[in-house]
Amino acid sequence: MPKVVSVHSYRGGTGKSNFTANLATTVAAQGHRVAVFDTDVPSPGIHNLFCLEPEQISATLNNYLWDEKPITDAAYDVGANVGLAADQLYLVPSSVRADDIARILKDGYDVKRMNDGFRGLVKALNLDYLFIDTHPGLSKETFLSIAISHVLVLILRPDKQDYQGTAVTVDVARQLKVRNMLLAINKVYSSLNREALQQKVEETYSVPVAGVFPLSEDVVQLASEGVFCTKFPDHPVSQEFRQVAQQIMEV
Amino acid sequence: MSDMQSLASSITAVTSPFRHYLHELHERYQALNDGAVADYIPELTLAKPEWFGICVVTKAGQVFEIGDCDQLFTIQSISKAFVYGLALEDHGRDYVNSKVSVEPTGEAFNAIVLDEKTNRPYNPMVNAGAIATTDLVKGANSTERLKRMLAMFKRYTGRDHDINVPIFLSEKATGFRNRAMAYLMLNFGMVSDRVDETLDLYFQQCSIMVTAKDLAMLSATLANGGVNPVTGERALDERYVQDVISVMLTCGMYDGSGEWAYRVGMPAKSGVGGGITAVAPNTLGVGTFSPLLDAKGNSARGIKVCEALSHDFGLHLFNVAQPAHDLAECIAGNDADNW
Numbered sequence: 001m002p003k004v005v006s007v008h009s010y011r012g013g014t015g016k017s018n019f020t021a022n023l024a025t026t027v028a029a030q031g032h033r034v035a036v037f038d039t040d041v042p043s044p045g046i047h048n049l050f051c052l053e054p055e056q057i058s059a060t061l062n063n064y065l066w067d068e069k070p071i072t073d074a075a076y077d078v079g080a081n082v083g084l085a086a087d088q089l090y091l092v093p094s095s096v097r098a099d100d101i102a103r104i105l106k107d108g109y110d111v112k113r114m115n116d117g118f119r120g121l122v123k124a125l126n127l128d129y130l131f132i133d134t135h136p137g138l139s140k141e142t143f144l145s146i147a148i149s150h151v152l153v154l155i156l157r158p159d160k161q162d163y164q165g166t167a168v169t170v171d172v173a174r175q176l177k178v179r180n181m182l183l184a185i186n187k188v189y190s191s192l193n194r195e196a197l198q199q200k201v202e203e204t205y206s207v208p209v210a211g212v213f214p215l216s217e218d219v220v221q222l223a224s225e226g227v228f229c230t231k232f233p234d235h236p237v238s239q240e241f242r243q244v245a246q247q248i249m250e251v
Numbered sequence: 252m253s254d255m256q257s258l259a260s261s262i263t264a265v266t267s268p269f270r271h272y273l274h275e276l277h278e279r280y281q282a283l284n285d286g287a288v289a290d291y292i293p294e295l296t297l298a299k300p301e302w303f304g305i306c307v308v309t310k311a312g313q314v315f316e317i318g319d320c321d322q323l324f325t326i327q328s329i330s331k332a333f334v335y336g337l338a339l340e341d342h343g344r345d346y347v348n349s350k351v352s353v354e355p356t357g358e359a360f361n362a363i364v365l366d367e368k369t370n371r372p373y374n375p376m377v378n379a380g381a382i383a384t385t386d387l388v389k390g391a392n393s394t395e396r397l398k399r400m401l402a403m404f405k406r407y408t409g410r411d412h413d414i415n416v417p418i419f420l421s422e423k424a425t426g427f428r429n430r431a432m433a434y435l436m437l438n439f440g441m442v443s444d445r446v447d448e449t450l451d452l453y454f455q456q457c458s459i460m461v462t463a464k465d466l467a468m469l470s471a472t473l474a475n476g477g478v479n480p481v482t483g484e485r486a487l488d489e490r491y492v493q494d495v496i497s498v499m500l501t502c503g504m505y506d507g508s509g510e511w512a513y514r515v516g517m518p519a520k521s522g523v524g525g526g527i528t529a530v531a532p533n534t535l536g537v538g539t540f541s542p543l544l545d546a547k548g549n550s551a552r553g554i555k556v557c558e559a560l561s562h563d564f565g566l567h568l569f570n571v572a573q574p575a576h577d578l579a580e581c582i583a584g585n586d587a588d589n590w
Contacts, residue, residue: 004587111262111265112265112270115265115266116274119586140258140261140262143258143259143262144262144265144266147262147263147265147266147585147587148266148585148586148587149587150587172255172259175255175256175259176259176262176263177585179587
């Protein structure tokens with residue numbers, strides 16, 4: 001049965017898109033058929049990591065949500081851009097056109113249609129994994145992606161605002177009867193004791209921590225131009241991604 | 252329900268396998284193009300044959316909408332069941348029964364026929380009986396009576412309703428047969444002498460604009476003992492819910508009522524606007540809208556949807572067999588568990 005993985009955080013800038021791209025690529029590299037949905041319609045961006053240029057994009061998730069295009073028209077094979085074979089990794093990007101973003105913010109969209117789009121693509125492409133990159137914070141769309149996920153990956157930084165927001169999100173996820181939840185702590189500065197941090201976070205939320213990621217200049221230097229774990233497969237950060245991906249696959 | 256719970260409930264409705272099931276029904280019967288749009292007045296012919304909406308509202312207030320559930324159309328005869336409820340509240344069961352019987356006619360909805368012994372119209376779901384129950388709606392003048400009727404529909408659906416004026420005027424201009432029936436009943440003393448006012452009110456109630464979702468709210472309110480399951484407001488005195496549902500079962504589907512009770516077994520009322528409202532008591536309400544009508548004046552796609560729901564979930568009133576699917580399980584499930 002296909003598995004849906006949502007990557008979410010309460011606040012912005014935690015590294016959602018970076019995590020989604022790396023985890024999806026790692027899972028696809030193990031021979032699974034994977035698609036990534038960029039449901040961050042107000043501020044899309046993950047297409048940059050997969051090196052999909054706006055001029056290569058004709059149909060987007062927006063066109064599907066407006067009933068202008070079938071969902072399959074908005075799915076792009078991005079495997080070759082991250083060193084994978086064809087027909088292995090797909091991306092459904094959201095539009096970066098200002099008019100399109102304004103329209104979706106102004107009119108909203110039918111959250112049922114989003115759900116039908118997920119299901120439709122899973123069927124059409126015979127997918128094993130569907131990764132959902134989300135908009136930060138809580139919204140109807142977040143609720144939907146949490147409700148349909150088999151695994152919810154919540155990212156937080158060692159920061160009071162993140163701690164508080166994550167508590168709210170964990171509470172909501174439990175009310176929505178989420179099946180599995182994993183936490184990932186990102187941007188941990190080197191002076192912090194990683195084991196102690198992990199233990200404290202797990203105790204606070206009663207949710208397992210799947211990975212602890214350092215504040216990494218190497219990641220920043222890539223500046224979203226590519227998927228880190230394919231560019232630097234032996235880097236400790238890539239190893240940590242593989243560990244999180246493994247836990248997702250074992251759930 | 253807290254806001255958090257209500258938002259969570261709206262999301263679980265999206266991910267419920269029941270919505271998925273309804274989606275498949277909608278796809279299957281959208282392809283059905285049998286029947287014809289009503290054409291006895293020109294305004295009704297404007298309805299598009301492809302329009303098709305299915306809405307189900309559960310007793311717990313969960314709303315499932317598929318297809319054209321926001322499209323407005325005229326309620327037509329469906330109003331009859333609910334105005335009957337209002338007449339019962341206004342006068343009590345005995346008095347209303349003395350004016351309108353509850354026997355199926357076996358005749359068409361517009362038959363000019365009264366009970367030979369008592370002079371009563373046969374039942375409140377045919378035109379003659381509906382005119383008689385409309386006559387019973389209390390109010391000092393036509394405006395007040397109309398306002399009371401619209402307020403009643405609002406209690407059921409949770410929103411304000413308008414009247415389609417061109418349809419009302421057309422119904423009024425061509426309703427000679429209904430006028431004849433009203434005067435025949437006046438002749439026998441079965442209706443009061445404010446005949447023209449009552450006929451206007453009758454034509455107005457048929458011209459109330461509703462959606463498939465409104466129809467589901469109407470029947471869900473009956474299913475929930477007269478209380479709207481979303482707003483919590485009481486729309487009909489609990490004592491009369493059973494009266495309304497009973498006549499819907501025996502007389503609600505025009506002269507197709509017997510076969511409907513046999514095959515579907517969900518008390519229902521249809522209208523030539525293309526709507527059907529169907530009740531599964533204590534469980535849910537169904538509202539369907541598709542303007543293609545069969546020879547008996549019932550929505551062809553709507554009938555198929557109700558048949559399927561009744562069969563697949565055992566919603567027939569007299570069903571004792573194990574249905575193909577467990578409704579509660581299907582509604583509470585998550586379709587992510589079944590890709």
